[in-house]
Amino acid sequence: MxxxxxxxxxxxxxxxxxxxxxxxxxxxxxxxxxxxxxxxxxxxxxxxxxxxxxxxxxxxxxxxxxxxxxxxxxxxxxxxxxxxxxxxxxxxxxxxxxxxxxxxxxxxxxxxxxxxxxxxxxxxxxxxxxxxxxxxxxxxxxxxxxxxxxxxHGDLPTYKFKPHLLNRNGEAEGLLIGGNLSLIQTLRATPYDAEPHGKILFIEDVGEYLYSLDRMMQNLKLSGFLKQLSGLIVGQFTEMKDNNEKFGMSAYEIINEAVSEYDYPVIFGFPAGHGNINMPLVFGKRITISSCNCHSKIVF
CATH class of the missing domain: 3.40.50.10740 (Murein tetrapeptidase LD-carboxypeptidase, N-terminal domain)
Incomplete structure (x- = not known):
């Protein structure tokens, strides 16, 4: 890289x-x-x-x-x-x-x-x-x-923050990729689609219907994309929408269910995306993530 x-x-x-x-x-x-x-x-x-x-x-x-x-x-x-x-x-x-x-x-x-x-x-x-x-x-x-x-200016961060209740504990190392989930979905099967093996994926989104979020996550699951990851960082999912007939799960619960059968660490609630705080991430950098009962940590 x-x-x-x-x-x-x-x-x-x-x-x-x-x-x-x-x-x-x-x-x-x-x-x-x-x-x-x-x-x-x-x-x-x-x-x-x-x-x-x-x-x-x-x-x-x-x-x-x-x-x-x-x-x-x-x-x-x-x-x-x-x-x-x-x-x-x-x-x-x-x-x-x-x-x-x-x-x-x-x-x-x-x-x-x-x-x-x-x-x-x-x-x-x-x-x-x-x-x-x-x-x-x-x-x-x-x-x-x-x-x-x-x-x-070359000063790479270490982020340490409060763990989310849905976190899956563990430690992993991998190349950081990702961004807006809707755009990741748009690029599937194009020359710019990611090769997920050994990568740590970051995702965020804004203004999507919950059923649409589930559909995107099911695509990543059914294609084997999620299975090949080394870790997952879940950022902000803001202004999410629901139909009159409720979907029945929150955005984070939808994501958690989609990756439930894999054993890599998953960190929810990283402050990046369309919210008021958007902490920078260096895509393409090999990072280490860890989650335990006391904190979530991302080391660049």
Whole structure:
């Protein structure tokens, strides 16, 4: 696995919008915050464009991201937000120049598509973490923001937090993969599908119906994907929905049932995803996870 170089004071970072549209005020806020942290900032030409629900049409979003991938002076790329749209452009991107000098790509939600290509095809690490869309609601002193910039500067975290009642205790080591569960499901049977053997999977989601979550978990179970994992980290499942005829289980209970016959450790309640706190994760990094009655722990 290839790890991009760490940032330093004065590094140049880029902001692009490969998915949903975002207002110019949020882009400007993010640019100002990043400059206050000592970075030079380059904003994609179409970053605040609007084409229906997208940040510009497919060609505009592709060209912005391609330019950032190719630029030698840009050392990290912040995706401005998720939403939907990255799957429409992922196969149009040429990573040949990027691979000559890889850089960090940061984002979550729909950006899971980019993470998947980076890890599963190109073997380059990337960061699941806060995006410019979140910056106006945060302070640079917030725990997840501070940890994000520590990671970018080479200071990898150890997370230790209160165990969840559904945790399955144990310890495991493996390469960290994953992201938004709906996007992981979307990429099944594509060139960007993950090979699960020996991996530690992180999942999160937002706004899904509980029966749909169960359907996604059953797909991963029936295909043998879940069986081959070394461990599972379950993040935030926020704003989940139910029908009038209730499904009968919570999101975490659905996930717990789907992996109940496997013996690897499972950690529930890691603070990453669409909630107020989104602690960064380095996808492509070999990590150790452990769970016991006193704590959950993730070591990078």
């Amino acid at each position: 290839i790890f991009p170089k760490s940032l330093s004071k004065g590094s140049t970072v880029g902001i692009v919008s490969p998915a949903g549209k975002i207002d110019s005020e949020t882009i400007h806020f993010a640019e100002k915050l990043l400059r206050s942290l000592g970075y030079s900032v380059v904003v994609g030409q179409h970053a605040d464009n609007a084409y229906h629900q997208f940040a510009g049409n497919d060609e505009h979003r592709t060209s912005d991201l391609q330019l950032m991938l190719n630029r030698k002076d840009v050392e990290a790329i912040f995706c401005s937000r998720g939403g939907y749209g990255t799957a429409r452009i992922i196969d149009k991107l040429d990573f040949s120049q990027f691979l000559e000098d890889p850089k960090w790509i940061i984002g979550y939600s729909d950006i899971t598509v980019l993470h998947a290509r980076l890890q599963n095809e190109l073997k380059v690490a990337s960061i699941h973490g806060p995006m410019p869309k979140n910056f106006p609601d945060k302070s640079k002193d917030d725990e997840d923001m501070m940890q994000l910039f520590k990671v970018l």
